[in-house]
Amino acid sequence: MMPYPEHPILLVDDEEPWLHSFALTLRQRGGINNVLKSSDSREVLPLLRNQVVDTVVIDLTMPHISGEELLEQISHEFPEIPVIVITGMNQLDVAVSCMKAGAFDFFIKTAERERLIAGVKRAIEFNSLKLENQRLRSKMLATRSRHAAFEEIVTDDPAMFKLLDYLEAVSPSRHPVLICGESGTGKELIARAVHQLSCPEQPLVAVNVAGLDDDMFADTLFGHVAGAFTGASSKRFGMVEQAANGTLFLDEIGDLSLHSQVKLLRLVQEREFLPVGSDKVKRSQARIVCATNVDLEQKIKDGRFRADLYYRLATHQVVVPPLRERRADLPLLVNYFVDQASVDLAKPRPAVKKELITLLHCYHFPGNVRELQAMIYDVLSRYHSGVLPLDGFREKILSTPSGGITELVEEMVFPEHLPSLQEMSRLLVEEAMSRAQGNQRTAAALLGISQQALSKRLKKMSPS
Known part of the structure; x- marks a missing residue:
């Protein structure tokens, strides 16, 4: 399984049982499997100087260096790292003080674990987008070089070069890519290039969702367990599982029904899915790349495409220009x-x-x-x-x-x-x-x- 996030998050608390419990919860219920733990606040700054960390979660009340002091030190020396503060007491004035000092978020330990997990995910996503913007800026300033992933894309067009530069800059991201353009412009070639840039050693699984009804869509993508329906004599792995840690390419995404869009939203948003006939949630590490030749924004206005799904899929979006x-x-x-x-x-x-x-x-x-x-x-x-x-x-x-x-x-x-x-x-x-x-x-x-x-x-x- 690929590490998520790319760089580890650091949990800091002098209560070791809580550290182990929360790390386990993050793994099982949030899919966050790249975690470092420290029960001594004095270890944190030396560790951050030698290890790239995505997000830091610190307890407010700790011996040696308190959470407030540690927050101030991290904010001063590593302002790019989001810091989430957790405390056992509901103190509004302390929460306000921490947010002013640079905390990304503030939670009470007794709060529902789902809220804590959601807060950590927000920090990871925030940091990921920030890093991608930095990569994009540096790439745009760098001398243009053609990556081997673009070998099949024949062009000398400045607009196409900008598009390829953008894809190369965001390739380390785990976020979805939406490829728009008229039929015949080469959207599938672009999808293959994204895969080659991101995870060439992993599988690329392509699915044309046009014409799939809701049942076929669920079975094709998520698979089914034995006995799920008449004729399902054995277990079947869906395309999501076949993609594993690689790329799932969904073509003609604009033709998907509203009911199927709800199922896809869960996969994109939570990285979770249910095989047909199963009540056991599975997690996906595949990167999702979608393509469409229709105007999704117009379909949203017409009530035929979910806005929340569109904004998730369009985290990274490119429009392939027509040949004319x-x-x-x-x-x-x-x-x-x-x-x-x-x-x-x-x-x-x-x-x-x-x-x-x-x-x-x-x-x-x-x-x-x-x-x-x-x-x-x-x-x-x-x-x-x-x-x-x-x-x-x-x-x-x-x-x-x-x-x-x-x-x-x-x-x-x-x-x-x-x-x-x-x-x-x-x-x-x-x-x-x-x-x-x-x-x-x-x-x-x-x-x-x-x-x-x-x-x-x-x-x-x-x-x-």
Whole structure:
């Protein structure tokens, strides 16, 4: 089992039975298994000077160095460490004094253990987010370097580089990552990169939750015990347990029903789940990565997605830009997929003409990178030798709804006085030639006419 938190928390109390009891409670009921204990307050500062500690929990009344004195010393020398003060007496003035001295929180020993555990978890999460922000700032200031985890992500786009830098900076975190973006933008590649950055030696388990009803969702993720339902003749481990200390990737999270969202919230928030038919709570150490192509904030407004789940999942959030916003990547992607398809299809590697890149620059790619990949595989499957033919790409573009020049027409705002058909024809030809960078074959494809027909129009338009 991986240690949680990453760095240990330190419990300080001269009552050793309480130390052992609370450490056991943190492990069993809070999943906090990385704990140091000290019954002598004089040991604390030397220990903190030699050991990275996440959070310190100190008793107020101790011999040698009192809790108040120790709080003051820790706050002065290690202001970055959250300190929780626990006392056996309910003294409001002491609580106020401790909070002013820098305590993260203050609890009475006789309070319910659940409240104490929740307080420790808040301190751990607070410290974790603070450290992640520090890592992020230092990473953004550092010289950009491409991690091996990003090998499959082909880009030279500044926005994509910022996205990858961000993922690298937050990779040590245990918090969820939410990947948003249109279909075909490469969200699964991003999820794999997050896994490679975080825990490459551990399993990556991917689940597409779209189409799973509530029962299937629970059984798929959490598994079941023997006899849980008709046909459940043996125990089945769910995807959460299969992910173990690795990564659980949930794709199409926006399609999850509200009932299933409640079950997922418990897993994300408490790191706990119940196999179907069992009353024994299990704990999960897997990092959760989710992806969606829908607007979750709009779904929250429509009452179809839980806000509390969204804010938990979006602790770290990235939006993968569509291909039309990173057109400079087209030459890289075309050559990458041509190389890939040539090997997969056992075809000689064709030459790629500049006109093809120009043609693709004019297209808005509703299916994004995945559509480009499919286009290249389809054209290459019919290719024999020489140059990669443009005709196959023209056919694909013109057969796509709202492909080519129709996108321009949809965006146009007509004046009150309508231009004549002749004027409109001239404007369309000029726009097509501009988009095609002067290439008549490409412009003709955008207009849906032959190159000869376009040539005649251009001659008519030219000054005599």
